[in-house]
Amino acid sequence: xxxxxxxxxxxxxxxxxxxxxxxxxxxxxxxxxxxxxxxxxxxxxxxxxxxxxxxxxxxxxxxxxxxxxxxxxxxxxxxxxxxxxxxxxxxxxxxxxxxxxxxxxxxxxxxxxxxxxxxxxxxxxxxxxxxxxxxxxxxxxxxxxxxxxxxxxxxxxxxxxxxxxxxxxxxxxxxxxxxxxxxxxxxxxxxxxxxxxxxxxxxxxxxxxxxxxxxxxxxxxxxxxxxxxxxxxxxxxxxxxxxxxxxxxxxxxxxxxxxxxxxxxxxxxxxxxxxxxxxxxxxxxxxxxxxxxxxxxxxxxxxxxxxxxxxxxxxxxxxxxxxxxxxxxxxxxxxxxx
Ligand SMILES: [Ca+2]
Numbered sequence: 001x002x003x004x005x006x007x008x009x010x011x012x013x014x015x016x017x018x019x020x021x022x023x024x025x026x027x028x029x030x031x032x033x034x035x036x037x038x039x040x041x042x043x044x045x046x047x048x049x050x051x052x053x054x055x056x057x058x059x060x061x062x063x064x065x066x067x068x069x070x071x072x073x074x075x076x077x078x079x080x081x082x083x084x085x086x087x088x089x090x091x092x093x094x095x096x097x098x099x100x101x102x103x104x105x106x107x108x109x110x111x112x113x114x115x116x117x118x119x120x121x122x123x124x125x126x127x128x129x130x131x132x133x134x135x136x137x138x139x140x141x142x143x144x145x146x147x148x149x150x151x152x153x154x155x156x157x158x159x160x161x162x163x164x165x166x167x168x169x170x171x172x173x174x175x176x177x178x179x180x181x182x183x184x185x186x187x188x189x190x191x192x193x194x195x196x197x198x199x200x201x202x203x204x205x206x207x208x209x210x211x212x213x214x215x216x217x218x219x220x221x222x223x224x225x226x227x228x229x230x231x232x233x234x235x236x237x238x239x240x241x242x243x244x245x246x247x248x249x250x251x252x253x254x255x256x257x258x259x260x261x262x263x264x265x266x267x268x269x270x271x272x273x274x275x276x277x278x279x280x281x282x283x284x285x286x287x288x289x290x291x292x293x294x295x296x297x298x299x300x301x302x303x304x305x306x307x308x309x310x311x312x313x314x315x316x317x318x319x320x321x322x323x324x325x326x327x328x329x330x331x332x333x334x335x336x337x338x
Contacts, residue, residue, distance in 0.1 A: 001172070008215075009036030011119075015193060019172035021063070029229030033181070036170025045072040045165040047336060049199035051087065052129035052140075056170070057190040059093045059122065062181030064173040064191035067128055069166040074152035076157040076164075080107045083161035085137060087129040092179060099139040101149040105159040117145035125193060137162065137295065151228040170193060199334065202255040205316065206333040208240040214251065221321065222248035236269040236299045236331035237301060244278065248323035255335060256314045258285070268303040268318055270294040279320050280330065286312035291320070294328060305338065 003009075009020045021131055026034065057065035064135035066089045071082035079102075086100035097120045100113035107151040120126045120143045135151040151160040170325055172190040204216050208230045219228035228245015234241045258264065268280045272294055278300040281291025286309020292302040308315065319330040 003037055004034040006034070009034055009172075010038050011036075016195075017170065019170060019190040019192070020171045020187050020199050021174045021189075023181075023183060024187075029208065031175055032278050033176075033299070035171060035173050037169060037173070039070075039169040039235075040167045041070070041072065042168075045167040046197055046199060047163070047165040048132050048134065049130050049197055050129065050198045051168070051195065052127055052193040053087070053170070054125050054127045054193040055170075055191060056083040056193075057090060058121075058123040058185070058188045059090070060182045060185030060188060061092050062174045062176060063185070063188040064089070064091055064175055065188070066169070066171055066173065067192075067195075068169050068207050069130075070169060071161070072165045072167050073193065076104070077196070079160075080104055080113075080171075081161065082164065083166075084113070085130060085132075085162070085166065087130045087139065088126075090120075096120065097126075097128075097141065099128075099141075099146060101137060103159050103161065104157070104263070113304055114149060116147040132162065134163070135160075138261045140276065144250070145317070163334055168197075170281055198223055199336070202257065202322050202335045203253060203333045203334075206332060207238050208235075208242050209238045212240065214242075217242070217251045217253045220250045220252060221246075231262075231329075234271075234329045234331075238331075241331040242319060243273075243327060243329055244275070244319065244321040244323060245273075245327045246319065248317050251318040251330075253320045253333075254284075254314055254316050258308050258315060259337070260308050260310055260312055263305060263307045264315075264335055265338050266306070266333070268302050268319065268333040269299045270302050271299045271328040272297050275326030275328040276324045277322040278328035280318070280332075281320065282306050282315050282317050285309065285315035290338070299329075310327070 021035040068086040074082045084102035089098040097118045097133045102113045108191040132136040132227040138148040139146045278294040279291040283289035315333045321328045
């Protein structure tokens with residue numbers, strides 16, 4: 001109810017992320033309760049795929065832990081127009097957990113979400129999963145299907161805003177507006193063991209973690225100095241990254257099975273090492289080559305939108321470094337249909 005920036009309320013303990021809620025007095029801050037939460041807004045978002053988290057939360061009256069997603073861009077307007085997906089939300093000491101879908105259409109009917117109650121194991125770790133496709137949201141608890149929300153033919157954004165990227169939120173909230181808070185049970189904790197996101201990608205070896213090799217990326221070099229290589233340092237995630245060093249270089253991958261006349265988003269994390277200029281881009285897709293300049297010495301997500309030509313079903317994606325000596329790195333490529 002009152003999110004705090006204090007690290008006492010959102011911290012790592014052994015292998016868990018712990019989110020806490022209590023009524024401790026914080027000097028200079030006279031609200032009655034403090035809660036902890038984290039989110040990936042502006043840092044990580046995705047569209048379509050599978051997301052799951054393993055978590056365990058305390059039960060007690062007033063406790064309200066949650067694992068949910070909100071729209072990154074509010075494409076259809078502010079809440080609830082652009083949607084909200086609650087993959088796990090638990091209240092008090094109830095024996096079921098909630099998996100909710102918000103739509104503007106439903107909001108006009110009764111001001112509420114479409115609420116699904118799912119069985120779970122109380123006072124234990126449970127795995128909560130959402131499988132998100134172009135026309136369905138399918139929910140699971142501990143690998144068992146619980147319920148689904150589907151896009152019907154003819155549905156517009158009012159019933160299906162779920163064609164836009166969303167970000168992830170974990171928190172341990174509370175409420176004394178709807179219920180009383182059992183002060184004897186405080187503090188309440190939500191412990192998150194892991195969260196994982198799986199997405200089908202057109203790009204292979206997109207994180208450079210397979211066999212310390214470039215395959216199926218190909219190297220191009222304007223001269224013999226330096227190298228196009230996979231290195232065991234400067235990773236954005238995992239152990240490895242793509243490295244370009246020395247003079248003018250690039251690494252390229254031909255992606256296939258694309259649809260004609262279709263808009264895609266290419267994303268990659270890239271940074272400059274000792275180099276002065278690099279870019280991530282795409283060419284040979286039926287339009288003009290488009291690139292995004294890498295200008296930072298820390299990993300920044302590059303994003304390129306392109307639309308395939310009327311007869312094009314492939315594209316060449318690349319990471320390029322200019323002719324000045326030095327290094328540049330890239331990692332975690334992805335290509336999604338918009
Ligand atoms: Ca990597």
